Amino acid sequence: MAHASVSETTLPATMSAMLLTGHGGVDRLVYRDDVTLPSPGPGQVLVRVTATAKNNTDRKAREGLYPTKDKEEVASFAMGGSPTLTFPRIQGADIVGRVVAVGDGVDVGRLGERGLLDFNLYADSRPDINLTPDYYGHGADGGFAEYVALPSDQFHLVDKPDLADAELAAMGMCSYQTAYHMMTSAGVKAGERVLVTGASGGVGTALIQLCRVVGAIPYALSQADKAPALKALGAEAVFDRGEIAELERQVRAATGDRPLDAVMDLVGGEMTDRFIDAMIFDMKARTTYPRLSIAGASGGNLSEIMWTRIYLYQVQIFGVSHGTRDEAAQLIEWIRTGQLKPVLHGAFRLSDLHRAEEYFVDRGKGFLGKIVIVPDAQWEAHGAAFALDAGATDA
Structure with missing residues (x-):
């Protein structure tokens, strides 16, 4: 295990997370509270998740709707050759949260920073091309959990007090990039x-x-x-x-x-x-x-x-599937300077992800923008203000 510097309090050994256990319906999403806490490796930060935007790719990957040869194939991204979606997997690409620990080689000054993830799993360091698209929540665990380990250089500081965490997640790279x-x-x-x-x-x-x-x-x-x-x-x-x-x-x-x-x-x-x-x-x-x-x-x-x-x-x-490091950097700058605005439709608790998935599929009149998923422990601070009313969430 890589050495990690921890912020104010000792971190727990386990966390709550929604695990995707296989291709299929929402029943393949299983909520557990005994998932081992990830540890940040070299060059990584450990993030306490406060909000993660839901994307259509979550559903399509779960249902295996990414065929590239046989139109009837149940498949997911495999642009690099072999499939990277293995089970169980924690989905969720557009992650917002705060750095609570750092791995070797990462400045401890990052502790406490709020950031937004560039969701790509890049095959190399080239800034201008991305030929084998993959992403957090697919080829590696994502943000439908209380904590996630991420590359420090892809977790971008966004210090804008006028943007709530749920709003920032709604501006995630999966859609904007x-x-x-x-x-x-x-x-x-x-x-x-x-x-x-x-x-x-x-x-x-x-x-x-x-x-x-x-x-x-x-x-x-x-x-x-x-x-x-x-x-x-x-x-x-x-x-x-x-x-x-x-x-x-x-x-x-x-x-x-x-x-x-x-x-x-x-x-x-x-x-x-x-x-x-x-x-x-x-x-x-x-x-x-x-x-x-x-x-x-x-x-x-x-x-x-x-x-x-x-x-x-x-x-x-x-x-087009995913973008490049250069494009992600430009988008982060536009977010920081307020040139891009969040379009947040509403929020659901992480434990209520089944209902969020069903609502997302059945969305219709009045739906605009993004749905955001907030860990239950963070709900009052980061989700409650954006909760959909009971009638809407029962849809």
């Missing part, structure tokens, strides 16, 4: 018209904000009842997902008959062709190639597209 990498991959620039699909979720709300930060003009695709909130967040206009067959007409009306420059897509499925239509209906009006950046498939994992539409219209397609 994915969103930013979608934009950098497609080369989104100031002044460009960008469609954000799946706009009410964590990545979608991050994309809307990030477009405004870099000077691009975001248009949102979502349910009609969410239009006021999305416009308040920064969307130029909101297109009704229920009228997807009329997307080109909606775009023309909102842009003055100008095509979209790029689409940041989290939906896929049968809608993909509609998104391409919205970029190519007037190629003479374009000054750049049409760009489709894809980081999700909530509308279906298979899309039927004529390749002639892709190569004759020179549509550039970018597949």
Whole structure:
């Protein structure tokens, strides 16, 4: 065991955590209070978790919805060759908390710091590329627990008293870094018209904000009842997902008959062709190639597209999962300077994660942003103020 310096009090030997015991339904998530406390290794910090944002990847990894060869395969990330999701595993990628111990080589001055995790398990130290994406909560234990050991250089200090821990977790890298990498991959620039699909979720709300930060003009695709909130967040206009067959007409009306420059897509499925239509209906009006950046498939994992539409219209397609160290550093700076704002929907206790998962799947009218999971021992201090009312949590 690596030597560790401990803060004010002696740490317990065990902790409470939610263990994922295998692929399947929420019954595979087992809450235990006798899990061995992790110890920080060299270059690591031990963090007392105060809030961890829930992401769709938690559910998809649990259900094995990441096939790359056989569409019927039950699988998870294995970009580096062999699968890294082993059981039991503690999920939860977007971790906020305070440093309570440090491993060898870490400055003891970090004790007590509040931070936000860059969630990636990087294969190497390159700052500008990430070819084998994996993450905490998947290839290593994450934040659905009372404590977690993390790399010191990826647990970034965010000393902003105006941001509650739950709000900071809602700005976690899993959503914001994915969103930013979608934009950098497609080369989104100031002044460009960008469609954000799946706009009410964590990545979608991050994309809307990030477009405004870099000077691009975001248009949102979502349910009609969410239009006021999305416009308040920064969307130029909101297109009704229920009228997807009329997307080109909606775009023309909102842009003055100008095509979209790029689409940041989290939906896929049968809608993909509609998104391409919205970029190519007037190629003479374009000054750049049409760009489709894809980081999700909530509308279906298979899309039927004529390749002639892709190569004759020179549509550039970018597949995106995780981002880079450089992008994480930029996002942390924007969070510290207040250029990005939290979109927190509500909080659940860690012991109530089953209900949080069910609520997340059934989310509908009124849902915007992120759900955050707070350890029971931290609930009064960091979760209670953001609790969903009883009627909502019973949904």
